[in-house]
Amino acid sequence: MQFAIAVVASALIVLGSPFMGQLQSFLRRSLSTRNYVLLFGVGVIAAVGLAILIAFVRIRERRAQRFALLAIALVFGGSYMWWTATPYPEVNAVERVHFVEYGLIAFLFYRVWRSAGDPSIVILPTLAAFTVGTFDEWLQWFIPFRVGEAHDVFINLAAIVCGLLFSLALQPPVAFSSHLRAESWRRIGVTSAIVWMVFAAFVSQVHLGHSVEIAEIGRFKSHYTEQELNDLQGDRGVRWKTQPPVKVQRLSREDQYLDEGLAHVRRRNGAEVDEAWRENLILERFFVPVLDLPTYASPNGNRWPPEQRADVANRAATNNSFLSEAEPYPILTWSHATFWIGAWAIAFVLLAVPLALSRRQRGREMSVASSSY
Numbered sequence: 187m188q189f190a191i192a193v194v195a196s197a198l199i200v201l202g203s204p205f206m207g208q209l210q211s212f213l214r215r216s217l218s219t220r221n222y223v224l225l226f227g228v229g230v231i232a233a234v235g236l237a238i239l240i241a242f243v244r245i246r247e248r249r250a251q252r253f254a255l256l257a258i259a260l261v262f263g264g265s266y267m268w269w270t271a272t273p274y275p276e277v278n279a280v281e282r283v284h285f286v287e288y289g290l291i292a293f294l295f296y297r298v299w300r301s302a303g304d305p306s307i308v309i310l311p312t313l314a315a316f317t318v319g320t321f322d323e324w325l326q327w328f329i330p331f332r333v334g335e336a337h338d339v340f341i342n343l344a345a346i347v348c349g350l351l352f353s354l355a356l357q358p359p360v361a362f363s364s365h366l367r368a369e370s371w372r373r374i375g376v377t378s379a380i381v382w383m384v385f386a387a388f389v390s391q392v393h394l395g396h397s398v399e400i401a402e403i404g405r406f407k408s409h410y411t412e413q414e415l416n417d418l419q420g421d422r423g424v425r426w427k428t429q430p431p432v433k434v435q436r437l438s439r440e441d442q443y444l445d446e447g448l449a450h451v452r453r454r455n456g457a458e459v460d461e462a463w464r465e466n467l468i469l470e471r472f473f474v475p476v477l478d479l480p481t482y483a484s485p486n487g488n489r490w491p492p493e494q495r496a497d498v499a500n501r502a503a504t505n506n507s508f509l510s511e512a513e514p515y516p517i518l519t520w521s522h523a524t525f526w527i528g529a530w531a532i533a534f535v536l537l538a539v540p541l542a543l544s545r546r547q548r549g550r551e552m553s554v555a556s557s558s559y
Contacts, residue, residue, distance in 0.1 A: 192294035196318040199287050203322055204329045210280060211331075219276055226279035233286045234260075241356050252355040259351035263289075266344045285345040291315045292349025296357075299373075303361045306370035308350050313374075313381045315346045320381075324388045330440045335515040336389055368548035375540025379533045386529035394525060395517035403467045404508025406450075407517040409442055415472040418443045422475040430480045446513075447476030451488045453512035463502035465510060466490060 213222055238256070245252050267285065271278050295311035302310075319342035327334030366374070398412050399405045408415060422443060431444055450473060454465035469477055469488070477489040490498070518525075 188294070189298045192291070192298055192314070195294055196291055196314075196321075199291065200318060200322045200325055203325055203332070214276070223275045223279045226283055230279075230282045230286055237352060241352070244356055248358070252358065255351050255355035259348045259355070262351070263344070263348040266348075270341065281341075284342065285348070288315055288319060288342045288345035289349030289352065291318055292346040293353045293356075296350055296353035300353075300357060300359055302367070302370055303359045304363050304366050304370050306366060306374055307359055307362075308354075309374055310377055311350060311353075312343075312346055313377050315349070316343065317381050317384055319343075319346075320385050320388050324392065327392050328440055330434045330438060333515065334392060336385075336393060337515070339385070339388075366543075366547065368544045371540045371544035371547055375537045375544065378540070379537035382533050382536055383529065386526075386533075389518075390522070390525065390529075393516055393518050394522060395519060397519040398472075400468075400471060403471065404464050404505065404510065406468055406510035407513050407519060408446060409517065410446075415443075419472055419474055423479075426475050426479045432480050432482050432485060434482045443473075444476065444481060447473035448481070448483050449514055450510070450512045451476065451483075453510065459498055459501045460503050460505055461508075463498050464505065464508045465512060466495070466498070468510060468512075 213225065217225065238260075241252075241256055245256075263285065267278070267282060270281070292311050292315045295314040296307060298314075299307050299310045316339065319339045322342075323334035323336070323339050325334065326332035395407055395409045396411050397405055398408050398410075398415065400412075410418065422441075431441060447469065450465050450469050454462045454469065457465060476487075478487050480487060
């Protein structure tokens with residue numbers, strides 16, 4: 187039952203992510219920045235305050251140790267949010283909501299394995315909550331106006347740690363051994379291998395790409411090969427003439443080709459002459475529909491007027507070693523085959539080593555049990 191509750195809560199957070207984006211957009215349009223930040227801030231403070239109140243009511247034994255864990259969770263969480271704060275209060279407010287969400291997920295999964303009474307009571311919830319974060323970011327990568335990347339998955343680990351510290355303070359295990367039992371080793375092995383492969387699949391789709399190099403332009407990173415970019419350019423050039431992407435629904439599939447093209451436009455428009463010229467050449471070579479047809483970002487397209495193009499071309503220096511930095515999040519140009527060979531090899535180790543240790547531990551447990559008769 188506890189596992190089902192944790193899974194349902196996790197599914198609600200993941201599947202609710204697109205709707206959360208809609209809610210944030212509505213609130214930003216309806217409220218001033220100050221009131222927007224205040225609304226989320228009050229919500230987070232209320233949630234944390236309620237958790238602390240419950241802890242004070244429930245904690246009756248070993249109070250010093252358990253309140254110490256609670257204090258560590260609060261100090262660590264507060265320090266982390268201060269350290270990772272951005273110059274944008276509205277962004278910080280949303281991130282703190284995520285912090286509470288993943289603290290709750292960690293607590294729910296902790297309750298599932300609490301009875302194990304060994305280090306797996308924190309290892310397994312960490313792996314489970316990490317997987318929830320992976321699926322959350324993966325879904326956001328598919329949704330327009332949301333950003334999903336591996337960096338954000340690891341940011342959630344801080345919230346997971348705080349959630350587990352709170353869990354240990356509120357509901358410590360009845361008995362605890364520092365040695366993992368055979369069954370715990372087996373669970374860790376199977377779970378870690380699955381979690382790793384889920385994360386590898388996420389990285390493969392979101393971060394694994396290609397290096398495209400064009401003579402007299404330079405190099406840039408893309409999710410697509412040169413041939414795929416050409417094919418997509420032709421497809422969008424035809425389709426967008428009658429169905430231009432001027433109104434993108436938040437609950438729809440994001441067009442990654444359009445997203446990449448707009449990233450090069452933003453980089454071009456904010457760069458110095460030499461870099462701007464190279465970015466424009468990339469756009470003219472692979473993203474003509476983004477330049478010439480209306481999109482939600484620019485109803486009149488993004489092509490430079492002829493006089494502006496000629497002026498920049500005259501002032502730009504030759505740079506055959508140009509490498510574009512337009513991508514908003516890392517794109518890895520590793521060999522796809524090598525990546526998956528490495529991923530499967532790591533999964534095998536994560537599975538095989540704990541299973542071997544499980545068999546060894548089981549032998550020890552049986553030996554101890556037989557000697558007690």
